[in-house]
Amino acid sequence: MGSLVWTSSNQLHLQINRVDVYANNCRTNSFVEVHDDYCGGCAFLDIEFEGNPFPESGFRQHLSVYDGTLTIDGAGVSIRIVLCMEQDAFAIVIDGNQASEQRVSATLRMLRYETKFFGRQTEALTEEHAMRVPHRSQIATSQLIEDNNRIALTQEFSEGDFCAKSAVAVAFQATSADAEILNDTGIRLSAAQAGSVTILVVSAATMDPDENPVSAAFRQLDAVSAQSVAELERQSQEWWHDFWAQGAIDLHSEDGTAEFIQQNYHYFLYLMAAASRGKFPPKFNGMLWNTGGDLRMWGAQHWFTNLSCYYAALPATGRFELMEPAFEMYSGMFDACEQAARQQWGSSGIYIPETSYFDGLEQLPDELASEMKELYLLRKPWEQRSDTFMDFAQRKHPYSSRWNWIAVGDWKDGKYVIRERGSGPYGPTSHMFSSTAKIAWLYWQRYEYTLDSEWLRERAYPVLRGAVEFYRNYPNLRKEEDGRYHMHSSNSGEPVFGVRDSFEDMVAMRSVTAAVLRAAEILNTDQQMRQTWREFLDHLAPLPTSTDTDALHPQDYHGPRIFVNGLKPAVKADRTPTGWMPDINSLPIWFFDLCNIETQDREAFALAQSTFDQLLRNGLDPKTPVGTLSMLAVAAASLGRADAVEILLPNQMRQQPDPRSLWYKKSGLLENRMTLGEGAQALHAEHLGRAAEALHRSLLQSNPPAPGEDPVLHLFPAWPRRWNARYTLRARGGFTVTATMRDGEIEHAELESHTGAVCRLRNPFPDDDVRLYRNSSPAEQLRGALLKFETSQGERILVRRLGTSRGVAPATN
Template identity: 40%
Template sequence: MDYKELVSHGDLHYSHNVKRSEGGLPIGNGVMGSLLWTSPSAVKFQVNRVDVYANDRSTNSFNQRHMDYGYACGFVDIDFVDYGEDVFQDGTIRQHLSLYDALATIQGNGVRLEAFAYDHSDVFAIKVADERDKPQGINIKLKMLRPAEVQTKSHLAVSTLSMRNGMMLLKQEFTEGDYYCSSVVAVGISDRDGVIRMNDEAGGREPVCDFRASRVLGQPNETEMRLCVSPASGGFEILVASAATFDRNEDITAAAVKQLEAARAAGYEQMLQEHRSWWNEFWTKSYIRLSSEDGSAELVEKHYTYYVYLMASNSRRGNYAPNFGGMLLSPRGDLRHWGAMQWWSNLRLYYNAILATGHYELMQPYFSMYSGMYDSCARAAEQQWGSKGIYIPETVWFNGVDELPEDIAAEMRELYLLQKPWEERSEKFKRYAHKKHPHESRWNWKGHEQWIDGELVYTDKSWGPFGSTSHMFGNIAGIAYHYWNYYEFTRDVEWLRDRAYPMIKGAAEFLRNYPSMRKEDDGKYHMYNTISGEKYIGGKDTIQVMSSLYGIMPVLLKAADLLGVDADMIPVWEEFYRNLAPIPKSDHPEAVFKTGENEPAIWVGAIGKVLDERRDFATEPMRYFHLCSLETAYDQPDWFETGAATLAFQETQLGGDWGRAATEMSSVASMLAGMGHAEGFKQAVLAQLECINADREYCYYQDTGRIKFYDNRLTVREGVNAISAQRLGNVASGLQYAVCQSQPGGPGKESVINVFPACPKDWDAEFSLWCQGGFRVTSAIRQGVIDSIRIVSTLGGTCRFRNPWGDTGISVVQEEREAITLQGSMLAFETSPGTVYTITRTQ
């Protein structure tokens, strides 16, 4: 495979200045990232980090939507023009992002710049060449994101500019009570003389007004510092380092300076060589190549490759996942729609397709973030709900959930479990809640807000304690299931024991012990008063939570058995699992949506009355937990039939056009591919890439200029400054399912490899992807014909796969050994670690 040729299909090429900064070229090393964009005279970027947050779970200062902030550290402009002609003009400018090398190049009139985010430390390395007949001085500007000092209630943000050892430094400090976070950006040059200037009274050489005892009043005026580079022909390097900490006692400035000095000592060319080497090796792990006469396959392929690049640039090495709306790429400061919290229903879309790429390292920030909040979530399960295990809110701060005063917790339990009328909540509870952020799930019942006579006034959402995400619990099991999937791909028993099992058990125990879980006269356990995907408010047996239970319980039982733990609990869990109420279907007398008497039953959202009056079918079992896919037809055919009937019903509702269901966040492409619907998958995935439903589903569409997607294939579906690649994650997951599946017939069951189960008939495809069990599978289909399958067993064990040639006999060759012959639809053979197997049909 010529990886460079293949990966370059996804490159970005511009011959114009982007009209909006959101369309810039993305670079990042997983901890630190930015878009690069141009003005007529400058190259601009914003330094963002995954570990910079203005506030955390303890805040009482951000009780208004969209006002909490984080991630950004500073602006950097490289200004090429003083008095003279613009250097970046439409038609003559050339901008290129090489995915294979993770290198951005911008060529203007007489100037050239290339940049990358160094893989081995948090440094942007930039090489500039001035080839103009009359070179000019180049000014590198380091700019604050806001005034030097900003007080927001109890929260204080202080930014300070300084200089050291020929470097410009910008330090941010955020404080509120015991909370502290600080970041530093350091900017320096090599191979060219320069002078640092700041236009305050001391020229930036010493602090101004440092004698003040109070903040804000009399704060420094200057918010910008310049490194003025001497005019000369030829090249020089710019290095931009960053660092961040939550420790007040750490000298974070020294950490940033040290990184820059190390980069300067190594030199640009050595860093570039190391950087290229890492990325070039990265691309050999897996791939998908597509082609078709109509060009649709190539369109999907380049977006898939681009998605893999984005994830490696935004989720690697750090302890926190990038924000779902913005990632490390926000270009307009640190305020954005939906703030700085994580919303799991959005965040999961970035990670669903990672494991099949084989780049398991890209999952680690996601796992580190959620594992890091375990203790706070265990306390929240007890305090807020009177349950066991862990309660991870759908919308949560980066470090989890704040501990409540005991009297507030006691009243919250009564209110949220409907044991106390909402109208009788105490004034103390109201005052406490008023200070809390309305996006946080536990306070999400807050509705419309407005300022009246200087006071922020809320209404609730008319459902009492229910908000859009307040009683959403499917995410808890969804997060835990990602941990389980990681084990299924890696078979790392130590990781299962130490990292995955606590999350799996915690999720299952929270749901099992939720006080509104009841065993009724029918002998079944029913769940009351939950929410499914921001709808079916207060419903019984809502589709999302029941799917979660059917997903997480068998996985818990299998994990406990594998690890030989919790023997006393296994009978309890087995009894609970055996007697779960069924996932709601339209043939239930109290279903929120009912099909006709002679029509097949389909999945629906809930049983009984729901507060939001929502009445509709549902597809969750085909989108989560491996509950319903092609393999389910063999293990649980009645579920498969219900899934097929639900798809048929939805297709009729859509008039046969699956593109109408393909919104940015929709998993419809994965669902269709998982069920083997090739043409429906194609319709959905192309519509999703073209954003054909943007006008009806984008948040704040008017505020973002009614732009469907930018030059760089990213959207602002979530709103202002909330750069999004969610649809690319959905497309990637759907495409992987279309060419290679390794789902089990149900949660916790043995996985089965199935190649090209939903590849459109007019597409030729070739792939090398990773499957559960540590198998790397490579195959190709051309004009509908599969020649062979190559399987590398990295871990050994039994390889199970569906015969892609029907019941035709197949031959399995282990390297140079004699072939074995197998026959039938379901085939299996034992493998040895590190061994290659080639499978072909015998006739």
């Protein structure tokens, strides 16, 4: 659970949100308009005081991310909000004037009226298909409860066989309180205050129709009430201090830019620690911080491109527990994605769409699925789609990848009529297959950082295998006269539809196939399939470039050879041919380890450098903007471009207002370092996640020369030499690295081996030999650009420049 906290003159306001509260699932027929589906919100909570303790300005508010405590000092009242990290609970501690008694009240308010009902269930569309298709039949019911000095607000969402429930409960700790129903949407609990009083707020949720979340919430209240405020604060601080002890960074520059980066980076980790410990990942558009009830621009579905902003940066932090919600969600929809690969595409393996409900894609009626497959694979002309197919689509959300050819709709004579994008079955995410591979790659990275073979076997390998088998069996992938496998009729990112050999897919296939081959070798499994996968990998079509005969690129482009997004017959939404360089929001060649400072294919590396330069054709200066989702800073770090990192990294965190933006305050940053750049109530920190990934790659890279090969550690590969830095980060191969750079020189380099793997390290002192110190004892001497040495599990290894005092570990502080 989570909330923003804000004030009016005499009230403290919260909206309690949870990651596991959804109003519908993938089988919904009730949300046909964009942005009208909702999730997360549980209750409004208002804490009211006598007088006006919170004037418009002039009082102090401070969030300590180190202690996990919010402090607000108003006129005559001081408030501490403590996060109870082992319970879904907040403790709101209010200190007032000991000499005078005043009333303090806590009001729970519904996010909507008591019952919200979407339409009725209709009869079968046709006798032939005998389908019962409910239309706008979702019901949301809320209830106010008073029980023995406690109040609660419940929600229940139902549609067909889907059920979800939540409860928020409030009580004063060790204080007698009075409850009253205010109106049909609110209930208040009030008590007299002299000195200090504590309000406890808890929440619970379930998708089991037989479970009662109120009982669960009241049990939590009892558990938290049994502990003193001092004990709750001690537990919270211990949790947070342990969290920060896992690793952090310390940056300095004369102009303060490095300190700005450091502050934003730690705030991003705080947000993830607060929001990513539940059953599902927080939604990109609002996370746990919505304040306006159910309104949430972009609705309740997950976009992986957006979700990746939060999770791609986490492996290097070593906080793998924060990644679990994303893995739980995608593994939880595995069966549905396996079914979708067969039904929608006539393929094998798994198909995870770019946009998806938390439980994946719904099972379709067989005949409708058969028609969809023929239409989407371009075997059946779009103009021949049946009335049954269109009637079914009429009830589906246009942001779902499966139905993304729908643009918007209009209400005509009481009926919602959809409008199409005009590109047949294509929409921005309809034929986007690389998301499946990118999700599988995240699983693979989790293994590479930990070398957890059980994780690889049980969690990562099924997803990797499923991604490769989907591509390999996709009906529009064919081995052609040139002896190469060519991919037809897919999207290349969102802008380009119907691409042959899309850049996104060709990169994805290379990478996940290499990864599944390595994984199968590690697990000693799929002996026969390895030959099939190897043949597939070795005969993939080359990556498209601007010098290919059929390549498409901007008409005004006359620069050096670069990678491009796709080949003919790419079309835009208006069906006109087009071509683009790689999408700066994905830049997949860097996403999948195909091109980085360790890449042995120097031609590809040169092409990547040229592509990067062309993406910055307007030059690089202190005002160069970096979009929320942009991977430009990540690409700069991957290519060792410290000059670009110095500008792009802080600029991505700054998120300068865009005068063209339609969103709040032209998408500029809010005081809490987040932004509403995704639209109304879509508060987010995507820019901080992307920048955190770039920061990690600037400080430490552990890339293999090619996907699936052994990683090579490289310290400060793209770090601006004018900035000092010290960090503790995780690296692939099962290592934690602590390193320091001061005045452009590496002073300290130490590794901790978690698994006893062989270490491959680019010599941090390339002009000198080095000596290793194993668990503080002098050991072997090494020389050369690449240092390779054995390690033991739990061993700490100091890498010291030979013959100088530099490289000595600094004093512990």
